[in-house]
Amino acid sequence: MAANNMLGAHQISDIPDGMFYIPNFIDHQQEADLLSALPSNRWIQLQHRRLQTHPSSLSKTNILLEAPLPSWLVNPIITRFMTLGLFSDSPHQGPNHVLINEYEPNQGIMPHEDGAAYYPIVATVSLSSTLCLDIYEKKRDEDQPRTDVSPKWRVLQEPRSLLVTCGTAYTDTLHGISEIEVDEDLRPDTVANWTLLGDKNILVDNGGRNVRTTRISLTYRDVIKVSKAGSKILGRPRG
Ligand SMILES: O=C(O)CCC(=O)C(=O)O
Ligand SMILES: [Fe+2]
Numbered sequence: 001m002a003a004n005n006m007l008g009a010h011q012i013s014d015i016p017d018g019m020f021y022i023p024n025f026i027d028h029q030q031e032a033d034l035l036s037a038l039p040s041n042r043w044i045q046l047q048h049r050r051l052q053t054h055p056s057s058l059s060k061t062n063i064l065l066e067a068p069l070p071s072w073l074v075n076p077i078i079t080r081f082m083t084l085g086l087f088s089d090s091p092h093q094g095p096n097h098v099l100i101n102e103y104e105p106n107q108g109i110m111p112h113e114d115g116a117a118y119y120p121i122v123a124t125v126s127l128s129s130t131l132c133l134d135i136y137e138k139k140r141d142e143d144q145p146r147t148d149v150s151p152k153w154r155v156l157q158e159p160r161s162l163l164v165t166c167g168t169a170y171t172d173t174l175h176g177i178s179e180i181e182v183d184e185d186l187r188p189d190t191v192a193n194w195t196l197l198g199d200k201n202i203l204v205d206n207g208g209r210n211v212r213t214t215r216i217s218l219t220y221r222d223v224i225k226v227s228k229a230g231s232k233i234l235g236r237p238r239g
Contacts, residue, residue: 006084006085006086007020007022007084007086007164010022010196012153012155012192012193012196014153014192015135015153015155015169015173015192016167016168016169016172016173017167017168017169018164018165018166018167018168018169018170019135019155019163019164019165019169019192020162020163020164021155021157021161021162021163021164021193021196021197022161022162022164022196023158023160023161023196023197023198023199024160024161024198025080025125025160025161025162026076026077026125026160027160028160030076030160031127031128031159031160033072034072034125034127034218035127035128035216037070037072038052038100038216039052042054043102048107048108048109048179049101049102049103049104049107049108049109050101050102051099051100051101051102052099052100053097053098053099053100054069054070054073054097054098054100055067055068055069055070055097058097058117058223059227061225062115062116062117062223062224062225063223063225063226063227064096064097064223064225064226064227065226065227065229066096066226066227066228066229067229069095069096069097069098073098073218077125077218077220078094078095078220081094081095081123081220082094086121086123086164087119087121087123087220087222089121090119090121090222091119091222091224092222092226094222095123095220095221095222096221096222096223096226097118097220097221097222097223098218098219098220098221099218099219099221100216100217100218100219101216101217101219102214102215102216103129103131103177103212103214103215103216103217104214105180105181105211105212105213105214106179106180106181106212107177107179108176108177108178108179108180109176109177110176111134111136111151111174111175111176112174112175112176113138113170113171113173113174113175114170114221116224117223117224117225118221118222118223118224119221119222119223119224120166120167120170120171121164121165121166121170121221121222122164122165122166122170122219122220122221123162123163123164123219123220123221124157124162124163124164124165124217124218124219124220125160125161125162125217125218125220126157126158126159126160126161126163126215126216126217127159127160127215127216127217127218128159128213128214128215128216129159129212129213129214129215130156130157130158130159130183130210130212130215131156131157131177131183131210131212131215132154132155132156132157132177132178132183132186132191132210133154133155133156133157133163133175133176133177134151134153134154134175134176134177134178135151135152135153135154135155135169135173135174135175135192136149136151136152136173136174136175136176137152137172137173137174138171138172138173138174151176152173153192154183154186154190154191154192155191155192155193156183156186156191156193156194156197156203156210157215157217158197158198158199159215160198161198180212181211181212182209182210182211182212183209183210183212184208184209184210185208186203186208186209186210187208
């Protein structure tokens with residue numbers, strides 16, 4: 001796929017084909033601009049984190065009501081995706097949906113896979129804090145995500161970085177974030193994207209520990225089923 005060519009140097013080689021990590025994808029000013037653009041009245045509080053969906057949440061049948069993304073989510077991020085060839089193979093040739101998650105220290109997300117509502121590519125921009133994304137191998141006969149196994153890989157997501165998951169990495173793995181305050185034992189042999197990191201020294205200097213602060217992630221996706229505004233089929237797709 002086009003993304004592989006453009007992102008080749010950023011591939012996380014240990015993980016099944018299709019995971020790419022780019023440190024410092026945005027700069028400090030762009031990060032600050034994004035944080036101040038987040039509308040405070042759009043948060044939905046969940047038990048273990050809070051989230052926002054833009055332009056809106058999907059219907060029960062995974063249909064997105066067509067609407068433009070707000071400009072602060074388009075520039076500079078989606079424009080950069082386009083130059084990298086990201087989403088060039090997806091049905092709408094670009095992301096049409098952004099889910100924003102906020103995690104306090106000690107908050108996380110259970111191991112899961114991103115559902116069939118989306119074309120199999122997700123691009124995640126991290127803001128504010130570093131944390132580990134745990135990656136689990138999906139067993140062939142596995143319908144339900146399991147929590148009784150330890151992660152096979154850990155991907156460290158630094159603030160301002162971009163993580164792209166597509167291909168086999170999207171279809172054959174689960175991902176989650178453990179509910180801890182400190183990521184520990186961060187070393188070349190325990191962090192799958194160690195060689196790609198923007199700042200390894202900070203981890204080495206801290207004895208392989210990362211003390212989490214509040215982290216926000218922007219996850220860009222292409223929702224497959226889109227309904228034009230004014231249509232009455234929302235929630236009741238035909239055929
Ligand atoms: O915050 C992240 O990096 C992961 C979020 C996630 O897995 C999701 O929203 O499906
Ligand atoms: Fe996910």
